[in-house]
Amino acid sequence: MNPDYKYKILVVDDEEDIRTILEFNLKKEGYIVKTVENGVEALKKLKTFVPDLVILDVMMPEMDGIEVCREIRQSNDFKNLIVAFLTARTEDYSQIAGFDAGADAYIEKPIRPRLLLSRVKALLRRKDLNPTNQKQSIQVDREKYMVFQNDEEVVLPKKEFELLSLLISRPGIVFTREMIFDEVWGNETIVGDRTIDVHIRKLREKIGDNRIKTVKGVGYKFEEI
Amino acid sequence: MNPDYKYKILVVDDEEDIRTILEFNLKKEGYIVKTVENGVEALKKLKTFVPDLVILDVMMPEMDGIEVCREIRQSNDFKNLIVAFLTARTEDYSQIAGFDAGADAYIEKPIRPRLLLSRVKALLRRKDLNPTNQKQSIQVDREKYMVFQNDEEVVLPKKEFELLSLLISRPGIVFTREMIFDEVWGNETIVGDRTIDVHIRKLREKIGDNRIKTVKGVGYKFEEI
DNA sequence: TTAAAGCATGAATAATCTATGAAAGATATT
DNA sequence: AATATCTTTCATAGATTATTCATGCTTTAA
DSSP states (O other), rough: TTOOOOOOOEESSSSSHHHHHHHHHHHHTTEEEEEEEHHHHHHHHHHTTTOOOEEEEESSSOOOHHHHHHHHHHSSSSTTTTEEEEEEETHHHHHHHHTTOOOOOEEEESHHHHHHHHHHHHHHHOOOOOOGSSSOEEEEEETTTEEETTTTEEEEOOHHHHHHHHHHHHHTOOEEHHHHIIIIIITTTTOOHHHHHHHHHHHHHHHTTTTTEEEETTTTEEOOO | OOOOOOOOEEESSHHHHHHHHHHHHHHTTTTTTEEEHHHHHHHHHHTOOOOOOOHHHHHHHHOHHHHHHHHHHHHSSSTOOOEEEEEESSSHHHHHTTTOOOEEEEEEEEEOOOHHHHHHHHHHHHHHHHHGGGGOOOOETTTTTEETTTEEEEOOOHHHHHHHHHHHHHHHOOOHHHIIIIITTTTTTTOOOOHHHHHHHHHHHHHHHTTEEEETTTOOOOOOO
């Protein structure tokens, strides 16, 4: 990985003290750190800030860490996001394990800065080595009529396939609604404007929210990474 | 077996927690995992995703595991698919056995990840050794006008032969109805759209449902394995 | 700050497409 | 010519896809 790359970390905890301690220590090491105070905020934040690591308190109001982790794991957009749980030593560990939601690590409270930093470092190094960390690749095979995302097939019905195929044909370039109509629908059929939106939505559901960008008032584009 | 081959596993359970735990643990081992929440969904999924192993909850709404297993065993397409039942320890074991529908293994709930993984591994290894596990081969000999499936001749009338021959000439590639008309019927005769469907059906009756795939709104393709 | 425009989203409806059973039309075979 | 086999059509049912609609959110511009 680029040596200048600064790892991004999201801290989610309802206690301000904890947030402060973590933020201070992690920033000191050169990480880019954002903090939020509950699970709902966390998911919101993730829409604009995609970190390499999320440190999640298990017990939180609104939405606990386990649930947040589930959401993250379910989403297509965060395939290689590391999740670490913050647990009080007294917390019933077995319960967390039973509900295993896909955490990569557990960090115990109270926090010992030195220990914390070395664990974080280890986790991030692991990510660097992790082969799943290749760039998110999407491949469209028109002959086979198949789409692959990181070598796993994504099944798309015709219109969605054609739409994605179009957008991906010129990554980064904005396609206006008119262009999309022309290419995907042709001149015969006329459909309402919302139809495109709906197909875009379905695509996003399947390949993740971060690939297709809306350019308001203009159109859509497929974002190259 | 190819060392790069990733085993595919289908998990069928109505409880989301169980699905999540299984999926997480199995994926961590490198398996390709799909989950569905009931028997009906399972049979549907099997049309597009042919796994090596199915893990089936016994008790489910809609259609219980036993019935799903029966269906699987009856079908021609899943001759060497391993089926494992998930059973609660408290469940009346004898009843399940009485209804024995051809399960290869029983896995007990609650799930113990380590144990689960070692059992799965064992089951899949067994499959590797199983001689019935030769790859499904279909060969078309245009000169002799004969088709062989696993060295046994399949007798096909002309149109069916031509159709299969066409599809199999480029495995994985979708042939549109137009292309099929052109190649199999030529420009002289004109037949209705349904005619192709019917020939496809007959082919499927003879060589199994899992080889010829429908791409809705586009055409058909012969699935490479 | 408010109003307007543009988009996202959930849910309902409409349109499309294919599978299937059955039967009629061809073609070849005896 | 009669029979059997192959090819095609047709009607229907079932499922999937495509589209619309109503509502709410977010951004933009006044």
